[in-house]
Every structure is written in structure tokens, then in C-alpha cells.
Amino acid sequence: MYNAVKKRWKMTSTLSDSRQLNQKFEAVAHDKEAKRIMGPLSTPTKGSEVAGGGEPWTPTSNLKMLISAASPEIRNREKEKTVSEELENSSQDTEQGEESERLQLSRKEKSLGLLCHKFLARYPDDPNPAVNNDICLDDVAVELNVERRRIYDIMNVLESLNMVSRLAKNRYTWHGRAQLAHTLALLQREGEKHHYNQQIQQIRQRHADDVLEMDGEEKENEDTDLEITLRETVLSETSADAKGASRKDKSLRVMSQKFVMLFLVSSPRVVSLETAAKILIGEDQVVDQDKSKFKTKIRRLYDISNVLSSLKLIQKVHVTELRGRKPAFKWTGPENLSLQGLQVEPSSCPGPLESRSSIDNCTKNLFCSPGTKRGFTRHHSLVKLAKSIQDDRRKISSAPTSPVKITSDSANGRFCTSKMDHLAEICKMQLDQQAVNVQKQSNQKDEEKSSPVPRSMTSGAEACPPTVQLSFAPPPPCCSLVPVLLPHAVYVSHTPVRPRPIARPPPSTAVRSMTFESPRGANTKVSPPSVTITNQRLLHGYEPASPALKRTCLTSLERSPAKIKRIETNSKSLSPKLCQILQARLKDRRGALTSSRASARALHLEPEFNKTPHNNPDTLEHNTELQHFLETEEREEKSQNHTQATPTPQDSNRHTNTETLIPTGYLIPISQQPLLSFKETPTSSGDAHKTPTYIYHTPTAGSIAPSPQEFTPSPLPVHRPTHRVSPNPSILNFTLQNLALIHNTHGATHMAPAAEQPSPIPCTHTLHTSHAHTPLQSHGMIFIKPVSPLTLISLQQPSLTTPKSGSAPQQCFFHTPVSTMVTPTANKSLYIPQRKLDVNSEEH
DNA sequence: ACATCCCGCCAGATC
């Protein structure tokens, strides 16, 4: 397969090369020009790359012309394309010169930025919805003479800004800048929520301090305050990076959105790559993990920057700091972003990210009768839901190493079944409701149309509301699906920002406790100050232990598959060390940790994780010991906290927190009640406050929906200490595994519940409803199988459908990487994003 | 030497 892919790529490159060669032949180029003029190449709609030639008749053409004029390189490139195309048609002899040709092109000529320019030149900023704005990656790749891989990079960034949306495999829909302002506004808001500005300041300050004095202690102190916040946020967000979810969490889309957020919240709208990378990665990790990660992040940021630069949203600059001159980017995009439009009725309009396709998918396909065939492939998920569930169960149960999984099994069957049943009903309801919503939306649209955004692309996306609509406000049920832009990452952090209508217990910092190892090693200690800070934050309404954070921890544990593998590879040698570390850590933790353990529940770790321990005998031994140790601790903790054990809402929250620790993707803790409380405002746009539901988008299966409840106060102090230490993913994973082995006591501690929960499937609906029934539900834990996001989605839908049902369930959704959303309430538009897009409008 | 970032391997996700 790979070979095949490679071949394909090679072919592409070959073509490119040949084209390049052709480039030399100016005459040929001219011919091409003529051809272009004659007609669009492959995609008429797109306007083909003719740009260079300049097609006066279309905006795109004009744009192209301008670009070409501005950049000879672009022009040449265009020519090359044309030429190459001709060559292709005529002959393929070019291969010989491929290499040479390739080399001939300067690096700049092959830059992503230039490529993006070319790409953008093909489409109008404000596309006519009536026209077919579909983008075929293959066509684009061919036309632009680049490998598909490069196109993905561009598409990912554009998608993060909702300038395009994925329709189906190999297919995207172009939205242009119509929704850009809205999207940016959303991102800005998200950035504010995440306190990125603080993070930036923190980092800057820290750098300054570092330069001035290398004193370790001081640094430590510094960390306490904002840094902690930053870390939390970052980590939480990073969590995405971390693993679990799928690599998608680390996707360029998420990074791009975060990156943009940094600009939007930073006072001097200048962000250095270093700062951005740190924030995106999390300083701890940066410090701790080799710099490779940092380097990689920087590389990615360059990729993103190139695209954003092409969009003219940022501009490269250099900032001079104490340490010297550093590359940075300055925001040159729109400055005054307002969410006004966004706030429009949530229900009516799909989020900026929403695309016609998504809407269509949701409305037409998804919610159509389950049995119906869906035009969109992704919708298969619905159809396959049952199958997926079963598969998941099977997998889970089969998982040799994870006891937890096994547990989930028994109940799963029923759980799934019931869910399915619900699903059908929900779908039905949803359809009905949808019809109503559509009408409403249409009405609203008229009003809202104030914004020039053409939302619905072609065919009736009746549902497709203008971008403006996205209101953050309580997203309609469907909206939940609607990607408000919050990228996966986003979802993580926002928790902190959200206002909690209900007095909920302070968030627990359980997550932190999970992080055993501080990157800084010895330095990390539990610092009382940090605890204090946490509390303060809580008071302020920040949630230190944001779900995101938790996730982060979890995620970190899981990490990307690739990484996991690496880790596993090394596990043999590392395990002993890890064990030691863990033990030491545990000792340290003993007193403090209370809830952190919960993470342990994570039991159900990915197979990979599971493998590690098992594979390595030594590890097993260590594990046993660790387990013992943990168990003991856990018991102690339980005894201490046992009061909390009772399954009251609060308890649930706690559990949730604990759950958070669980590796994302697998267990998802959802607190229902809180959600319910929030949910009430389906229509209200109140951005800021209602937000009862959060839409957590996780590209990966396991997004955790942090409920307000999640933040329980009581445990905080305990967790805090650990928190400081940055978790070593490997260690965390290891630990989690061990913990997993340890059983959880149901109520007593944090995590246990989740693991025990039988149902692997995250069905919001079920969860909520069941809340009272099963322990699982009560805990809000959901076991999500990373493997089948689709399943999750479908499950979610049901919840969507029953928006008003009032039950909490609906509020939480699990987003698979693909679709995410959670909207508790409303529901006007059903939207199922094929992929999760990122922006959330959640809070309101 | 350092900044950029292209290239394409390779694994997870989808079809």
C-alpha cells in the first residue's frame, strides 16, 4: 500500500517535475496560456489555475492576475502547471529530468505559502453559493503540480478557519472568506477563554527572567502563577496532542486555530514562533521532552504561518528580545472582530465551520432514516453504528490487558441496544424538529443575512445557514454538531473560562495529580503556592482543573499512536525506570493525592499501552507493586474522601474529574446534571454565560465533555501538588495502566467508576438519561472507543435530537474527530460535521 | 550557525 502511495506521490512529483521542466519551455507556457483562456482545465468552477493568464471575467481570475503580477514565481509556476499539463497529455518523457527539474525550482518556489497563494487564487473570496464550490484534492494537486500531501496542509489550515469544509473523501467545499470574520471572532473568544494572553505574557516574562537570571528557584516560583494556568491550559490542550485522541487532535487544524487565537488575544498582535510553540506544546513538555517536539511544533507553525501569510492574516516579523532576534508573526488580519453575527440565533445558523456539506449530511443523511442510504460516506457511521458498537465492545472485551475494558463489556450490549433504540427515536424526533427548525432558520436567515456570507453552498443546504448564525449561544442541538470553530484543542481549555451558573464545587485538580513527573525533575515539588493559586483561580471562575487539563494528562499518557509505539518500543528499557519514578512519585503524592488516582481508572488503556506492561515481564512486576501501592493509596484516599463517594451530583463531578484522567478516547466522563442546568437556554445567545454545554470537539474519539461539575472544589488542594509536575507521557501511561489493573472502587475514588462502567459507548443521550440508572451514567463516565468515532457521533445525534427533552443527556456530545458537537439544547439545525471542525461556540 | 520548511515515510482513518 505504502508503495502504492509512494508511487502515486512519485507520479505526482514526477508530473510536477516534468512540469517544471516544461517551465523552461516558455513557448510552451504561452501555449498553455492560450489553453487556459480557452477553457478551464479540470475544474471549471474553480477557475483553474489559469490565473497567470489572467481571466478577466472572474474574480478569481483577477485575483490570480494580481498575484501573478505580484509574484513572478507564481506566474512561472502557473506556467509550469500549464506546461506540465500539456506535457502530461502529450508525453511523459519528462521523468528523466525530474530530479534536475526539481532541483531547479528554488525552495521558495516550492514553498507552501506560494502554493497556498496559487490555491487561493483559484477561488473567490466570497463564493457564490449557487455555484459548485467543491474542491477535488486530486484535481487541485494536479493543477498545482504538487503532491497531495501539500494540499492537505493547506486544506487543514483553511479548514481551521472555516474557509473550506470537508465534504467527503478527497473533497472539500470552498467557503472563502465569507465566514472568516465570524470564525476569527469565535477563535478570539476562545482564545480569551483559554487565557492565551496570560500564557503569552507568562512566557514572555519567563523568558525575560530566564535571561536575567538563571536561578532555578525563581523560575519555579514564577511557574506558580500564570504559568500554572498556562500549563494547565496548554497541557489540557496539548492533551490533544498527547495522544489519545487520535493524532487528529494534534492536527494542523487545531494548531492553526490555536495559533490564530494567540494573535487574536495578544495585545501587541505579535507572536513569536517560540512562544506559540510553547503554548501549543506546553512548556513542561517542552522542557521535559526533548526538544524534538518543540522543533516539530515549530516546523508545523511554519507551515501554518505560510498559509496564514498567504491569507494575509499574518505577516512575518522579528521580535527582539533579550535573547536576541526571534522570528515572529504579526497579525494583519481583521482587527475588530465581533461576535454579533455569531450570536444570531444559534439554532438557525450553522457555525462558521459548518459547511453546507455538514449540514446536508446532518440533516439529510444523518438524520434521515437510519436505514436510508446516505449520500455522504461519513454518514455511514450512522448505519454502521450498531456494528461499530459491537465491534467496539468486542474489542474492548477482547482486550487482554485491560481489565477495565472487560468490565465495560457486560453491560455494553444492553447499553448499546438501548442507545440504538434511542437513536432511532431521536432521529425521528430530530427530523421533525429539523423541519421546524429549517423554517425558523430560513426566517432568521433573512434577517441575519446582513452579513454577506453565502452559507449554503449549492444545493439546498436549506439548512445551511449563513455563517453569521453561528451564534455561540446555546447552540441548537444540531448546532452542537456545528463546528463552531473551536478546534479540538479549544474544547479542552475552555472550561476554565466558562462561567458556571451553578455553584459547583471547585474543580478538582485531579488531573494534575496524575502528572507525576515534572519535566523539571527534582524541582517539581508540590508547591503550596500552586495550590493557592489554583484556588484563586477557582474563585475567579477559572477552572484550573479544566477538563482540558485533565484530558491533557490523559492524553499525554496516551499520546499519538506513533509516539506510543515509540514509547512502547522503549518501554522495555524504560519500564524499570518508570516504575521507580512512579513509585517515588507515588510516595510523594501520598498525602496529596486524592483524586488523582482516578486517572488510574483509565484502565482501559489503549491496547498499545496495555501491551507494554504485559510484554515486559519486568514491567509487570513493577506494575504489580505499583498497583499495590496505588491501591493502598487509593484506599486511603477513599477513606478520606469517602464521604464524597456517594453518587450525588457533586460526586459525579468528582468522578468526572477523576475520569478526566482517563485517557481520552476511551473513557469519557460526562457530568450530566450540570449540563442540564445549563442547557436551559437553547435559544439564548448569551454567549457568555449560558454555555451550558460544551462542545468538545475531539477529532478523536474521546473527547471528554467536561461538565461544569467536573470542577469540584474539594479535591483541589490535593491535586494541586502533583499538578506542578509535568507529566511524562510515558510514565503516565505506564501508571495508568498499572492503575487500571487496580480496580476502582466504585464510588470512593475518582476514577474507578469510569473503568467499571460497562458501556463503552458514549451516548450522550443514554448517559444523561441513564444518569440515574447505571453507575456509569451516574458518574458520567463514558467509555468511548477511539476506534469508532462514527459510532460516537451517531450516538450523539440522538442526543441532539432530543434537545429539549430536558434531560441532561443531550448536552453532552462526544465528538469524534469528525463531528463533534455537543449541544445541549437547541436544535434547530442539525449538523454533523464530517470532521470535527473546531471552533466551539459553546459557551454562551 | 541558525532559520526555514520541503519532502516523503509511514501509520491511522476511511472507504
Added chain:
DNA sequence: GATCTGGCGGGATGT
């Protein structure tokens, strides 16, 4: 199983 996606990082190129 084939193909699509896209994370990732080696290493080339530019400054």
C-alpha cells in the same frame, strides 16, 4: 485491502 489523511522529523536550502 486499497486509498486517503496527515503526523512527523530528516535534512536540504536560505540567510
